[in-house]
Amino acid sequence: MPGRARKTLRIGVDTGGTFTDFISFDGASVRVHKVPSTPDAPERAILRGLDEILGGRGVTLDITHGSTVATNALLTRGGAKTALVTTAGFEDLIEIGRQNRKELYNLAYRRPPALVPRELRMGVAERLDEKGGELLRLKASDLRALNQKLKKAGVESVAICLLHSYANPAHEEKVADAVRRSGIHVSMSSQVLPEFREYERMSTTCVNAYVSPMMNRYLQDLESRLGSGRLRIMQSNGGVISSTMAGEEAIRTILSGPAGGVVGAYEVARRAGFESAIAFDMGGTSTDVSLLHGGIGFTAETEVAGCPIRVPLIDIHTVGAGGGSIARVDPGGALAVGPESAGADPGPICYGKGDQLTVTDANLFLGRLDPEQFLGGRMALDMEPVKAGVARLAKSLRIDARQAAEGVVRVANQHMARAIRLISVERGHDPREFALISFGGAGAMHACSLAEILGIPHVVVPNDPGILSARGMLTADVVKDYARTVLLPLEGLSKKSLASHFSPLLKKGREDLKFEGFAKPAFSFFIDMRYLGQSYELTLPYLPETGVDLRKSLRAAFDKLHDARFGTASPESPVEIVTLRVRGVGEVERLPARRLPKTRKDVSGALMGRRKMVFAGKQIDGSVYMRDKFSRGNRFRGPALVCEFSATTVVPPGWECRVDEWGNLVLKNSG
Numbered sequence: 001m002p003g004r005a006r007k008t009l010r011i012g013v014d015t016g017g018t019f020t021d022f023i024s025f026d027g028a029s030v031r032v033h034k035v036p037s038t039p040d041a042p043e044r045a046i047l048r049g050l051d052e053i054l055g056g057r058g059v060t061l062d063i064t065h066g067s068t069v070a071t072n073a074l075l076t077r078g079g080a081k082t083a084l085v086t087t088a089g090f091e092d093l094i095e096i097g098r099q100n101r102k103e104l105y106n107l108a109y110r111r112p113p114a115l116v117p118r119e120l121r122m123g124v125a126e127r128l129d130e131k132g133g134e135l136l137r138l139k140a141s142d143l144r145a146l147n148q149k150l151k152k153a154g155v156e157s158v159a160i161c162l163l164h165s166y167a168n169p170a171h172e173e174k175v176a177d178a179v180r181r182s183g184i185h186v187s188m189s190s191q192v193l194p195e196f197r198e199y200e201r202m203s204t205t206c207v208n209a210y211v212s213p214m215m216n217r218y219l220q221d222l223e224s225r226l227g228s229g230r231l232r233i234m235q236s237n238g239g240v241i242s243s244t245m246a247g248e249e250a251i252r253t254i255l256s257g258p259a260g261g262v263v264g265a266y267e268v269a270r271r272a273g274f275e276s277a278i279a280f281d282m283g284g285t286s287t288d289v290s291l292l293h294g295g296i297g298f299t300a301e302t303e304v305a306g307c308p309i310r311v312p313l314i315d316i317h318t319v320g321a322g323g324g325s326i327a328r329v330d331p332g333g334a335l336a337v338g339p340e341s342a343g344a345d346p347g348p349i350c351y352g353k354g355d356q357l358t359v360t361d362a363n364l365f366l367g368r369l370d371p372e373q374f375l376g377g378r379m380a381l382d383m384e385p386v387k388a389g390v391a392r393l394a395k396s397l398r399i400d401a402r403q404a405a406e407g408v409v410r411v412a413n414q415h416m417a418r419a420i421r422l423i424s425v426e427r428g429h430d431p432r433e434f435a436l437i438s439f440g441g442a443g444a445m446h447a448c449s450l451a452e453i454l455g456i457p458h459v460v461v462p463n464d465p466g467i468l469s470a471r472g473m474l475t476a477d478v479v480k481d482y483a484r485t486v487l488l489p490l491e492g493l494s495k496k497s498l499a500s501h502f503s504p505l506l507k508k509g510r511e512d513l514k515f516e517g518f519a520k521p522a523f524s525f526f527i528d529m530r531y532l533g534q535s536y537e538l539t540l541p542y543l544p545e546t547g548v549d550l551r552k553s554l555r556a557a558f559d560k561l562h563d564a565r566f567g568t569a570s571p572e573s574p575v576e577i578v579t580l581r582v583r584g585v586g587e588v589e590r591l592p593a594r595r596l597p598k599t600r601k602d603v604s605g606a607l608m609g610r611r612k613m614v615f616a617g618k619q620i621d622g623s624v625y626m627r628d629k630f631s632r633g634n635r636f637r638g639p640a641l642v643c644e645f646s647a648t649t650v651v652p653p654g655w656e657c658r659v660d661e662w663g664n665l666v667l668k669n670s671g
Contacts, residue, residue, distance in 0.1 A: 013063060015065070016037055016257065018341075020045040022035075023471050037344040039072075067218070068256065070250040074304055078214075079211045084116040084121045085158055086123060087162050089123060090198070093202055096199075126138040132168025133168075134171075143175065143178040144178075147181070157185040157209040159210075160205070161198070166189075172188045185213050203307055203309065212251075215246065236255035236314060237298070237312045238298075240588075260469040260472035263472035264468040264469060264471045265279035268664065274434075277437050279291075280416070281439055282323070282416065282445075286318050311481070320338040327393060336411070352385075357408070363445050365401070367613035367614055373624075374648075406616075424454075436459045440468070444465050445647075445649070447649075448669070459665075459668075464644070464645070471591065475588065475590050477588050479586075484504065485579045489575075501580055509521070522585045525541070526539050528579035529554070538562060558575055559571050606626050610624065615653055624643060625641070626642075626643055
């Protein structure tokens with residue numbers, strides 16, 4: 001008798017600085033789980049969590065993983081020993097950069113050192129013109145000499161970035177073939193970023209070369225321990241890719257974890273009926289915020305650890321404020337919170353191992369955490385050492401204990417409010433016109449206070465807010481982005497010639513998505529355009545429609561966008577098409593959304609007790625509710641705590657909470 005097919009279990013895994021989060025779906029039910037992270041070896045926490053979820057069951061695993069391996073390698077400068085091969089005479093471009101200073105008035109400011117030191121930057125005699133025509137032939141003897149230098153230097157990885165390789169990759173491919181014969185990992189700029197602007201292309205390629213070997217080893221080790229099944233990795237652009245592709249292009253996973261949260265928050269906002277929202281993800285180590293204005297916001301460039309990175313990614317701003325952020329008195333005698341974090345080990349004082357007061361400890365002291373309900377009661381929090389820690393801080397500041405604890409929370413809130421202002425007010429958006437989608441393990445404790453500071457009218461806390469990033473990863477589509485700089489005048493351009501320029505990108509997309517398992521992916525087309533002579537571009541969507549005048553439609557759309565963005569347009573100026581972009585998408589099955597039944601009008605069935613809480617220096621009595629006992633339409637007022645496995649929601653005095661049809665907590669200030 002033939003054996004029964006093994007059941008497939010889909011699992012989303014988000015590795016955070018303090019906890020590693022899991023969500024699993026077996027085709028019928030959804031389960032969530034958390035374990036403490038192991039930053040020195042992230043796979044240990046993943047394997048432990050999987051063992052606890054599976055409990056010995058024999059299933060086929062389909063895992064989507066948000067990884068911080070590439071990010072941490074860059075932040076700590078712990079990546080591979082990397083060399084840079086470039087056109088002779090341009091070896092120092094990576095250090096010269098754009099000649100800008102991050103801190104203009106700091107006379108002692110020093111730029112971070114270049115990722116590749118001077119002795120590992122090697123030039124080869126070759127040259128292409130801006131259209132890809134060969135000016136100086138690449139000699140085989142030079143390649144042999146280059147290989148000898150690389151072997152002698154003992155490098156593990158090589159970034160290849162030759163001038164104008166975006167127009168013609170032939171020279172880069174010859175260099176790569178020669179280097180690979182020595183068994184060295186290679187990153188080519190013509191593959192990683194086939195766009196003009198050589199400094200950004202060089203920096204991005206160097207970062208990819210620097211972090212990819214470590215990412216490759218991590219993924220291969222993880223796959224070998226997982227056995228059969230599939231492993232996909234979250235990208236910074238909000239999509240997922242195979243572990244094989246992620247190992248080769250680790251640069252695309254730099255904001256892997258936060259991107260999953262934004263994808264999840266967008267789904268929550270859309271379902272709850274909010275077209276404009278702010279994603280607010282407060283974890284144990286940091287807080288990530290992103291603007292959702294009619295959709296997920298994207299950017300083409302960011303900077304991590306002083307390194308410019310130019311790849312498509314979700315527009316996310318991060319600050320060093322989380323539940324584990326350490327409170328201290330600075331040299332000037334003022335209270336400071338973060339960016340240093342207690343992390344998972346030793347963690348906050350209340351976890352039983354740490355001795356430095358954190359934001360989580362302050363919340364516990366103020367009664368905004370129930371020590372018996374943390375992680376569903378699996379992990380009890382110890383109040384006594386927290387009291388001693390708060391007393392020490394209060395003594396240093398010469399204030400009472402309540403003032404000290406509330407001060408810690410207020411300082412952390414101001415850090416996070418500043419981050420939200422940066423992505424909203426400083427970009428011309430009024431936060432009063434947005435809802436705050438709060439998630440992460442610590443977010444719901446601070447969301448209402450942040451909303452008060454910023455005038456945000458509604459706060460939405462989804463089900464399992466501490467697991468939303470993992471949920472977003474599990475529902476993210478497979479996405480691949482492609483780009484190619486072409487530098488074409490709009491005048492005289494035909495649909496046929498434009499299609500021929502898009503063709504190589506489309507072909508590559510079909511091949512890659514077929515490898516990912518999608519026979520009929522969907523493709524979107526975009527064009528970067530500018531007025532001739534400008535040094536910046538605007539990206540427009542392009543629909544290859546029939547019966548439309550190509551030049552007129554593109555021209556009108558560009559003038560309109562330029563006027564909307566900058567308040568001016570120049571219809572008489574010639575327009576240039578700079579870069580073509582293609583996005584390929586393979587749709588992944590979504591997790592089912594469960595509507596809550598409307599069975600009770602009041603919340604008495606969810607009330608589990610009362611608790612003393614501190615707000616504005618006063619201790620008041622508040623309600624404590626169990627979230628899984630709520631029904632659709634339930635309403636209650638603060639002060640209150642809502643306890644669940646992955647998070648605690650604080651409802652301050654003057655706030656009202658409503659449970660919507662999807663189980664979201666929708667809070668508004670009614671005071």
